[in-house]
Amino acid sequence: MTTHPISTEPSEPAQLRAGRPDDTAAIVALIEQENHRPADPGQISRRLAGLPSVIAEQNGCVVAFLYCRRFSPDMVELSNMVVASTARRGGLGARMVSMIEPELRALGYRAAIFVNCRLHLGATDERVAASRAFWLHQGYQIVFSTHGSAVFTKFLDRADVGTLE
Ligand SMILES: CC(C)(COP(=O)(O)OP(=O)(O)OC[C@H]1O[C@@H](n2cnc3c(N)ncnc32)[C@H](O)[C@@H]1OP(=O)(O)O)[C@@H](O)C(=O)NCCC(=O)NCCS
DSSP, X not given: OXXXXXXXXXXXXXXXXXXXXXXXXXXXXXXXXXXXXXXXXXXXXXXXXXXXXXXXXXXXXXXXXXXXXXEETTEEEEEEEEEOGGGTTSSHHHHHHHHHHHHHHHTTOOEEEEEXXXXXXXXXXXXXXXXXXXXXXXXXXXXXXXXXXXXXXXXXXXGGTXXXX
């Protein structure tokens, strides 16, 4: 499976499906292509095996992924997400988040959390601003930040909103 949607054929809409450990190589390639930094295949494979994930395919290529890891018994970390630059701003990222959140809620996770950091190798101010705008648009809130990092969270069950202790 390749990650580049290099094709002269008209693009078909991206199809979403659950991720599997054998998607690891395509995910590593997409991270290297888009984030310009190496990825850990063993870690990715374990996360794909452990919790729900989403893969988007277009014309037979993986163009986006989202996978998770357990953060606490009732909180899940959205561990990594990338949409290929050729497939951005078409609603694909939002569709992927909408697909995974109910699956995580069904597993008993009450909230999602992750950190967005501008200090990672390959990060740029423009990319960080885009991803922060994206997550705010998905209903996530920044609960803590430093100069480099912002911690985002969201209750996965609307009934929990406003019940912070
Ligand atoms: C962040 C990312 C996943 C967004 O994916 P996407 O498919 O382009 O997002 P969508 O098209 O679903 O965007 C949904 C909304 O988010 C906001 N948004 C997304 N990209 C944005 C940008 N570059 N600037 C401002 N707002 C943006 C908009 O409100 C957008 O709705 P609109 O297009 O109707 O205005 C993608 O840009 C990406 O992979 N970036 C690099 C990796 C990364 O930063 N991952 C997240 C790590 S925490």
